[in-house]
Amino acid sequence: xxxxxxxxxxxxxxxxxxxxxxxxxxxxxxxxxxxxxxxxxxxxxxxxxxxxxxxxxxxxxxxxxxxxxxxxxxxxxxxxxxxxxxxxxxxxxxxxxxxxxxxxxxxxxxxxxxxxxxxxxxxxxxxxxxxxxxxxxxxxxxxxxxxxxxxxxxxxxxxxxxxxxxxxxxxxxxxxxxxxxxxxxxxxxxxxxxxxxxxxxxxxxxxxxxxxxxxxxxxxxxxxxxxxxxxxxxxxxxxxxxxxxxxxxxxxxxxxxxxxxxxxxxxxxxxxxxxxxxxxxxxxxxxxxxxxxxxxxxxxxxxxxxxxxxxxxxxxxxxxxxxxxxxxxxxxxxxxxxxxxxxxxxxxxxxxxxxxxxxxxxxxxxxxxxxxxxxxxxxxxxxxxxxxxxxxxxxxxxxxxxxxxxxxxxxxxxxxxxxxxxxxxxxxxxxxxxxxxxxxxxxxx
Numbered sequence: 001x002x003x004x005x006x007x008x009x010x011x012x013x014x015x016x017x018x019x020x021x022x023x024x025x026x027x028x029x030x031x032x033x034x035x036x037x038x039x040x041x042x043x044x045x046x047x048x049x050x051x052x053x054x055x056x057x058x059x060x061x062x063x064x065x066x067x068x069x070x071x072x073x074x075x076x077x078x079x080x081x082x083x084x085x086x087x088x089x090x091x092x093x094x095x096x097x098x099x100x101x102x103x104x105x106x107x108x109x110x111x112x113x114x115x116x117x118x119x120x121x122x123x124x125x126x127x128x129x130x131x132x133x134x135x136x137x138x139x140x141x142x143x144x145x146x147x148x149x150x151x152x153x154x155x156x157x158x159x160x161x162x163x164x165x166x167x168x169x170x171x172x173x174x175x176x177x178x179x180x181x182x183x184x185x186x187x188x189x190x191x192x193x194x195x196x197x198x199x200x201x202x203x204x205x206x207x208x209x210x211x212x213x214x215x216x217x218x219x220x221x222x223x224x225x226x227x228x229x230x231x232x233x234x235x236x237x238x239x240x241x242x243x244x245x246x247x248x249x250x251x252x253x254x255x256x257x258x259x260x261x262x263x264x265x266x267x268x269x270x271x272x273x274x275x276x277x278x279x280x281x282x283x284x285x286x287x288x289x290x291x292x293x294x295x296x297x298x299x300x301x302x303x304x305x306x307x308x309x310x311x312x313x314x315x316x317x318x319x320x321x322x323x324x325x326x327x328x329x330x331x332x333x334x335x336x337x338x339x340x341x342x343x344x345x346x347x348x349x350x351x352x353x354x355x356x357x358x359x360x361x362x363x364x365x366x367x368x369x370x371x372x373x374x375x376x377x378x379x380x381x382x383x384x385x386x387x388x389x390x391x392x393x394x395x396x397x398x399x400x401x402x403x404x405x406x407x408x409x410x411x412x413x414x415x416x417x418x419x420x421x422x423x424x425x426x427x428x429x430x431x432x433x434x435x436x437x438x439x440x441x442x443x444x445x
Contacts, residue, residue: 035094035105035106049073052076052100052101052103053071053078056071056097057071059100065084065085065089066084066089068082069081069082069084069093070082076102076103076104076105077105077106078103078106080109080110082111083111084111084112084113086112090110093108093110094108141198144198145194147193148194151187151190155189158186159183165178172437173233173261191204192204227279228262228278228279229261231281231283232259236259236438241256241288242256242438243258243438244256244425245288245289245290245291246290247286247287249264249276249286250285252268253268254267254268254274258428259278259436260278260436261437263275267421269421289359290354293353294352297351297352297362298347298349299347299348299363299367299370300345300347301348302343303344303346303374303381303382304342304344304379305344306380307344307380312374312379313336315379317334317348319373320348320350323350325353325362326351326352326362327352330351331351332349332351334346334349343382348366354418358413358414358416358418361413362413365413
């Protein structure tokens with residue numbers, strides 16, 4: 001029993017080999033589909049069969065790979081025996097022999113050889129032939145590579161020159177792009193010249209087509225990066241802001257530090273750095289508060305419904321005009337903004353020179369002094385309060401009325417904080433000057 005079990009693997013292998021031998025085609029590559037067609041002649045002679053055999057042997061002797069094939073002809077039926085290096089060579093015999101005049105049928109019993117030496121000899125011969133071709137082709141290839149190297153070197157030297165590119169480019173970023181384009185153009189030119197010397201210009205179309213497909217695939221893969229790069233180019237050419245400008249982008253307000261090839265860097269009024277991708281900056285609504293010297297501040301004050309509105313507006317406007325930091329042109333203005341159930345809202349607006357006066361400080365001081373003037377003129381402001389009055393309560397003395405402040409009570413509203421932030425930005429820009437695309441001489445939008 002154990003001996004039988006130990007022989008099971010061997011018997012399985014024998015059965016497997018026998019199965020494939022059984023499935024193997026008997027008679028080599030004999031085929032019936034690719035047989036000669038036409039009318040079979042009645043005459044038949046040994047002379048004609050011998051002539052057919054000689055003709056087929058002569059043809060096979062001139063072809064490589066059929067030295068081991070024998071040919072016999074009987075009554076126009078050609079029988080082929082022997083071996084070939086590969087199966088396609090054996091199958092090709094049917095088409096070749098069928099073209100010989102007088103062949104009635106073909107019995108192709110040629111098989112594929114299993115001799116290792118015979119199978120390796122053609123590969124070795126092909127390798128030797130290719131090596132000879134490479135050696136013979138080497139001088140021409142050296143000339144082509146030399147020509148390509150000279151053209152590429154010329155492009156690199158031209159790209160390294162600073163004068164033409166820095167002069168025609170609005171900033172260093174665009175100048176670097178010009179240099180990259182020049183290098184690429186000279187590389188392609190050198191490649192075309194080399195392929196033309198080698199006589200392989202048709203290969204250039206394949207290379208460019210493959211490069212285009214690869215570039216398209218990479219473009220889809222890094223779409224956001226490409227979009228950000230293009231936005232950087234557009235922002236650097238037509239700059240919507242300058243260094244130290246106060247701008248607002250998607251709700252982020254700050255002073256511009258620099259514009260890089262990837263992002264716009266802002267310094268918020270809290271001292272924080274805000275980095276916004278250039279693709280977002282290019283597509284967003286940008287508010288530049290620093291482009292003009294004049295800037296308007298607006299504030300609202302509510303008064304009671306029984307207030308003399310003309311008096312309140314005149315008093316508020318007179319108070320704003322008396323402020324030394326408020327500009328005469330454009331003139332200050334006031335109007336009734338809203339009317340509610342228990343309050344009427346007056347809106348006041350005035351202009352300042354924002355490069356000399358703090359915007360927040362001027363607005364806050366204007367609100368304080370206008371409220372003080374209203375209080376001094378007994379202009380009531382609505383309050384959600386309740387008062388309990390008794391008959392014995394004495395009337396309020398007029399001496400408790402507030403007096404409007406004089407100009408000596410005014411606080412300083414200079415733009416010192418903005419100037420200090422600008423100094424911080426100038427220090428940071430001095431450290432990273434090479435990574436900045438902003439240029440005060442570039443066109444503005």
